[in-house]
Amino acid sequence: MNIVVCLKQVPDATNVRIDPKTNTLIRDGVESIVNPFDEYALEQALLLKDRLGAKVTVISMGPPQAKVVLREALARGADRAFLVSSRAFGGADTLATAYTLSLAIRKSLDSATPDLVLFGKQAIDGDTAQVGPGVSEFLGLNLVTYVREIELKSGVEVEERKFRAITVMDDGEHVVEGELPAVMTVVKEADEPRFASLVGSMNASRAEITVLDEKAFAADPRQIGLDGSPTKVVRIFPPPVKGGGRRLDWNGGASETLSELLKELKS
Amino acid sequence: MIETDILVIGAGPAGLAAAMKLKRGGFKGRVVVLDKxxxxxxxxxxxxxxDPAGFDGLLTESEIAALPCESRVNKESFRFLLGSGASVKIPWVPPMMQAHGYPVGSLSKVVKYLAQLAEADGVEIYHGFAVTELIRENGRVVGARTGEKGVDSQGVHKPNYLAAEEIRAKLVILAEGARGFNTTRLIESQKLASARPQVYALGIREVIELPEPVPGSGGEIMHTFGYPVDMVTYGGGFVYHPNDRQVMVGFAVGLDYKDAALEPHELFRRFKATKVVQRHIRGGKPVAYGAKLIPEGGFYALPRPYADGALIVGDGAGLVDGLRIKGIHLALESGVAAAEAILLGLDGVGERYDEILKRTRGYAEVKRVRNVHGGFSYCAPIGVMMAGFAWSTFGRIPWWPVGRVHADSDTLRAIVNRKSQTVNFPGSPDRLTDVFLSGTVHEENQPCHLKLGDSAKCEECAKKFDSPCTRFCPAEVYRREADGSLRIDFSNCLHCKTCEVKCPMSNLTWTPPQGADGPRYV
Incomplete structure (x- = not known):
C-alpha cells in the first residue's frame, strides 16, 4: 500500500511581520517550518504505516531549501522523499501547483496510482485549501476534506479497499465511507504529530532526496509556473490597523456611564 | 545506541568552533553536535x-568578511550616568574598552552562519535535542542521554511519547553556556570548581526598530556605568547600532546585588528612559528581547576545564573577560584549543587542552583583569580604578582588593518595610510584553522544568526577602498567588538560569524542558 503525503515549507507565522511601507513580508529572521496541518497529515500516514505496513512517500514542491521539511518527515518515519523543484515551477498558483504535484505523485510511484494521498487541510501562508482538492481532480481520485481520523483495512484485496473517515465540519462530525484510492486533507483535531528521534534524524540527514523538475515528468509547459496560473496577484496588503477601543470608566455610576455610551453610539 | 567519536553538547560559538576546527584540522572521525x-x-x-580575534585560526579571511554583521564599530563612547538626565562623557574611551572595527550584530545570526559552515565541513548538527544526563562509567564520561519528549504535566506518556536516547562518544565537549545543566553537575561531582564560587551578571537586551533609518548610525556604540545602579551594585549599560534602522539596548547587573527589592528588568527600563539612551531610540519600537547570564567570576573562579572523558569550553568554563564583559572570542578560542588538543590524540587530552587554553590570548586577558571585579565588589570608583591599574600593569598589581567570595545566592539582605511601587515608562514594554518579543515557546502540557525544592523555604523567603524570584526573573516566571503560594509559569522561561543562581534559599533548580522548547532568538 502506497501513501503519499504532500508537505509545504512555510514561514513560521508566529513572528511574521509586514513591512508597513512596502507591504511585503519581512523575511529577516523568520524561520521556515513544515506547514503545521501537513504534520498532522504525515502523522496519519505514519500511524497507518505502523498499523498496516504502508510505504510512505513524502513530496514537497518548493526551492531547494524545502529539503529540510522532507528530511524532518524522513526522520519521523517516512520512507522516501521527493523534492519538486525547478525555476519553471516558480509563480505557480493553486491550479498549476495541483497539476504539477499530481504529475510528481505519479512519477514518484513509477506511474502507479497511490492508494492514499494526504494533505494538511490548508497551508498557513496562503490559506487557500485548494491544492489537495485540485490534486484529487487531476488524479481522478475520491476526495475527503477536513479529516481527523482514517480507518482502513490492509488495502490489498478489492473488498478491503474501503475507508471510513471522520471529518470535522461546522455542524459536527461526519462519518464518510468510500473506496480507495482517495485524496484526504487532514485537520489539527487528528492525532498529535510524533517527534523525530535522534537516530531517525541521523538517518534522515544521510538519506537521498530525489529532485524532480519539469523534464522528469513531461509537464505541459502551458500548465506550470506563472504561465499555467490564471490567478494574478494584483496587490498584497495587510488589513487596516484597528484603532484601540474606547474605555468608559465606571466613575459616576451605571446610569451615567450607560447614557454616555448611548450618546456615543447614536452619534 | 548511537556511537560517535566526538560529541559536542551545545551549538553556540564555543561548541561550533570546536567541531569546525576538528574537521578543518583533518579529524577523520564522526563529530556530532546536539543542541536543545x-x-x-x-x-x-x-x-x-x-572581538574578531576569536575567528583567527578558525575562519578564512573571506569567511570573516562574510559574517552576517552589517556594521563594524566606527564610533564609540563611554559615559558615566549620574541620573536619568545627567551624564558625563568620559573624554576618551579607555584603551581596554576600545572596539574599533569590531563587527556589531546578532550573535544568533553569526552562529547560524557558523552552523552552515560547520555542516559543510562535515559536522553533524542536530537541533531540538536536550541532553538531560551525562553517561558515566567508572567515573569517566562516556556519552549522553537525550531528554524524553511527549510526557504530560503529570508525568504520563502521551501517544507521541519519545523515549530518551543514548549516544556514546570517545570524548564529550560541554559547550552549554553559562551555568549549563550538565556542566554544572559535572563540575560539582568531579570537584572541578575553583576555590572561589562562580558568580554571574544578568544581561537583558532589547532590539529597537527606529521609525526612520538614521543614515550613518550603523556601527556606533556606547557603554555606560553608574545610574540606574547605585555605587555598590555592579552594573552597566550599552547601546549598539548594528545598522541604521535598529538599536540594541542592554543592561547587565551583577547578581551579587544585596537589595532584595531590586528588579533587573526595572533597572533596564530606567536605563532606557535616560536622556542619553532616549537620544538613540526615540520613537522606536522594541521588536526583540532576551536575557542571559554572564559568568564574571573571572580568573579566580575558573573551574578546571576538563574531567575524565569531557572538556568544558566557552561560558561554561567561566571564560569571560570580566572587564570588557566579552566572552564570544574566548568561547571561540577555547573551542579551537579543545580541537587542537584532540587533534594531537585522545591520551591526556584534558591536560593538553588546559595547557593550550592557557596559551591563548583570551586567557591572558582574563588573567590580566583578574582583580578588577574584586574592586567593583567594594564600589564602582574602586572598580574603575582597579580596571585602570589592571590594564596598565598587565595585571601585576602589588596589592588588590580581595573582593567578595560569596556565591550570588548568599548576598541578599533581609527586606524591612518594602514599599511596593509601580514604575511606568511609556512606550517601554513590561516584562510580559518583553517575554512575547523573545519568541519563547514551551509545550504547556509537560512537567514543569523549574524544580522547586522545599515549599517551607519559600515561605521563609517570602517573610525575609519578599520572594525576590518574582522580581529577578527577567521573564516573570515566578508569581505569588493570593494565598501566598509560588506560581511558576515555566512557559515564559528564557533559559537564563538566574533563578537557580540567585534564589537566596538555593531552592530552585533549572532543568532542560522538552527539546526544541525555549526562546527563539534570531
Missing part, C-alpha cells in the same frame, strides 16, 4: 560587539 534549541542560533544571545 529548535533551530540554529535560537538559544544564542548576546549584545553583540564581537
Amino acid at each position: 534549541a529548535k533551530s540554529a542560533g535560537n538559544h544564542v544571545f548576546s549584545g553583540a560587539v564581537i
Whole structure:
C-alpha cells in the first residue's frame, strides 16, 4: 500500500511581520517550518504505516531549501522523499501547483496510482485549501476534506479497499465511507504529530532526496509556473490597523456611564 | 545506541568552533553536535560587539568578511550616568574598552552562519535535542542521554511519547553556556570548581526598530556605568547600532546585588528612559528581547576545564573577560584549543587542552583583569580604578582588593518595610510584553522544568526577602498567588538560569524542558 503525503515549507507565522511601507513580508529572521496541518497529515500516514505496513512517500514542491521539511518527515518515519523543484515551477498558483504535484505523485510511484494521498487541510501562508482538492481532480481520485481520523483495512484485496473517515465540519462530525484510492486533507483535531528521534534524524540527514523538475515528468509547459496560473496577484496588503477601543470608566455610576455610551453610539 | 567519536553538547560559538576546527584540522572521525534549541542560533544571545580575534585560526579571511554583521564599530563612547538626565562623557574611551572595527550584530545570526559552515565541513548538527544526563562509567564520561519528549504535566506518556536516547562518544565537549545543566553537575561531582564560587551578571537586551533609518548610525556604540545602579551594585549599560534602522539596548547587573527589592528588568527600563539612551531610540519600537547570564567570576573562579572523558569550553568554563564583559572570542578560542588538543590524540587530552587554553590570548586577558571585579565588589570608583591599574600593569598589581567570595545566592539582605511601587515608562514594554518579543515557546502540557525544592523555604523567603524570584526573573516566571503560594509559569522561561543562581534559599533548580522548547532568538 502506497501513501503519499504532500508537505509545504512555510514561514513560521508566529513572528511574521509586514513591512508597513512596502507591504511585503519581512523575511529577516523568520524561520521556515513544515506547514503545521501537513504534520498532522504525515502523522496519519505514519500511524497507518505502523498499523498496516504502508510505504510512505513524502513530496514537497518548493526551492531547494524545502529539503529540510522532507528530511524532518524522513526522520519521523517516512520512507522516501521527493523534492519538486525547478525555476519553471516558480509563480505557480493553486491550479498549476495541483497539476504539477499530481504529475510528481505519479512519477514518484513509477506511474502507479497511490492508494492514499494526504494533505494538511490548508497551508498557513496562503490559506487557500485548494491544492489537495485540485490534486484529487487531476488524479481522478475520491476526495475527503477536513479529516481527523482514517480507518482502513490492509488495502490489498478489492473488498478491503474501503475507508471510513471522520471529518470535522461546522455542524459536527461526519462519518464518510468510500473506496480507495482517495485524496484526504487532514485537520489539527487528528492525532498529535510524533517527534523525530535522534537516530531517525541521523538517518534522515544521510538519506537521498530525489529532485524532480519539469523534464522528469513531461509537464505541459502551458500548465506550470506563472504561465499555467490564471490567478494574478494584483496587490498584497495587510488589513487596516484597528484603532484601540474606547474605555468608559465606571466613575459616576451605571446610569451615567450607560447614557454616555448611548450618546456615543447614536452619534 | 548511537556511537560517535566526538560529541559536542551545545551549538553556540564555543561548541561550533570546536567541531569546525576538528574537521578543518583533518579529524577523520564522526563529530556530532546536539543542541536543545529548535533551530540554529535560537538559544544564542548576546549584545553583540564581537572581538574578531576569536575567528583567527578558525575562519578564512573571506569567511570573516562574510559574517552576517552589517556594521563594524566606527564610533564609540563611554559615559558615566549620574541620573536619568545627567551624564558625563568620559573624554576618551579607555584603551581596554576600545572596539574599533569590531563587527556589531546578532550573535544568533553569526552562529547560524557558523552552523552552515560547520555542516559543510562535515559536522553533524542536530537541533531540538536536550541532553538531560551525562553517561558515566567508572567515573569517566562516556556519552549522553537525550531528554524524553511527549510526557504530560503529570508525568504520563502521551501517544507521541519519545523515549530518551543514548549516544556514546570517545570524548564529550560541554559547550552549554553559562551555568549549563550538565556542566554544572559535572563540575560539582568531579570537584572541578575553583576555590572561589562562580558568580554571574544578568544581561537583558532589547532590539529597537527606529521609525526612520538614521543614515550613518550603523556601527556606533556606547557603554555606560553608574545610574540606574547605585555605587555598590555592579552594573552597566550599552547601546549598539548594528545598522541604521535598529538599536540594541542592554543592561547587565551583577547578581551579587544585596537589595532584595531590586528588579533587573526595572533597572533596564530606567536605563532606557535616560536622556542619553532616549537620544538613540526615540520613537522606536522594541521588536526583540532576551536575557542571559554572564559568568564574571573571572580568573579566580575558573573551574578546571576538563574531567575524565569531557572538556568544558566557552561560558561554561567561566571564560569571560570580566572587564570588557566579552566572552564570544574566548568561547571561540577555547573551542579551537579543545580541537587542537584532540587533534594531537585522545591520551591526556584534558591536560593538553588546559595547557593550550592557557596559551591563548583570551586567557591572558582574563588573567590580566583578574582583580578588577574584586574592586567593583567594594564600589564602582574602586572598580574603575582597579580596571585602570589592571590594564596598565598587565595585571601585576602589588596589592588588590580581595573582593567578595560569596556565591550570588548568599548576598541578599533581609527586606524591612518594602514599599511596593509601580514604575511606568511609556512606550517601554513590561516584562510580559518583553517575554512575547523573545519568541519563547514551551509545550504547556509537560512537567514543569523549574524544580522547586522545599515549599517551607519559600515561605521563609517570602517573610525575609519578599520572594525576590518574582522580581529577578527577567521573564516573570515566578508569581505569588493570593494565598501566598509560588506560581511558576515555566512557559515564559528564557533559559537564563538566574533563578537557580540567585534564589537566596538555593531552592530552585533549572532543568532542560522538552527539546526544541525555549526562546527563539534570531
